[in-house]
Amino acid sequence: MGTRSRIxxxxxxxxxxxxxxxxxxxxxxxxxxxxxxxxxxxxxxxLDGGDISSLRSDTGWDYNNKLExxxxxxxxxxxxxxxxxxxxxxxxxFDLTEGTDGEYAYVFDRGVWTCYDMGGYGSRVxxxxxxxxxxxxxxEPVA
Numbered sequence: 001m002g003t004r005s006r007i008x009x010x011x012x013x014x015x016x017x018x019x020x021x022x023x024x025x026x027x028x029x030x031x032x033x034x035x036x037x038x039x040x041x042x043x044x045x046x047l048d049g050g051d052i053s054s055l056r057s058d059t060g061w062d063y064n065n066k067l068e069x070x071x072x073x074x075x076x077x078x079x080x081x082x083x084x085x086x087x088x089x090x091x092x093x094f095d096l097t098e099g100t101d102g103e104y105a106y107v108f109d110r111g112v113w114t115c116y117d118m119g120g121y122g123s124r125v126x127x128x129x130x131x132x133x134x135x136x137x138x139x140e141p142v143a
Contacts, residue, residue, distance in 0.1 A: 003104070005029055006097040007052070008087070009043045010109035015087045016044075017096065017107075019051040024104045026115045030132035032056060033106055033113050043108050049074040050082035094118065094127060104130075 005024025008017035023029055032055055037043050046052075049072060057073035058066060075082045087093035090107075097105040097118055105116040119126040 004100055004102045005104040005106065006093070006100070006102050007033065007047065008093055008105065008107045009040065009047060010107055013088065015090070015093045015107060016047055016084045017087065017093060018047050018084050019100050020055060021052065022054045024102070026104065026130050026132045027137050029055060029104070030106065030113065030115045031136050034132055046072065047084045049076060050084065051075045
């Protein structure tokens, strides 16, 4: 089960976006976006690949071979025909996110990432802005 999300880039009058399946919560995807996708060119390149399974996967689609370095795992790499979608408003972008059961939505606008809570658990309000942590959570060693 994934924590579904949507990643978008605000342009003049539209948001271009793709679906993202795994680990969409702010303490992972939000931190990863802020650390590795800091300008419009890198985000355009990311979105051009279409819908994403994982932004930083250490295995390919066969899950048997460890990759030398983490890479974006695009659905197009396994033959699916996915592509970025365009929304004319934030409301339309939220609708698109909810259409894929997205729990979080991210938009890059004028040099800043914003994370929106999509209210997936009933007690939250759709579109609430959430803080993106400064870094990944520290994991305690397993005994």
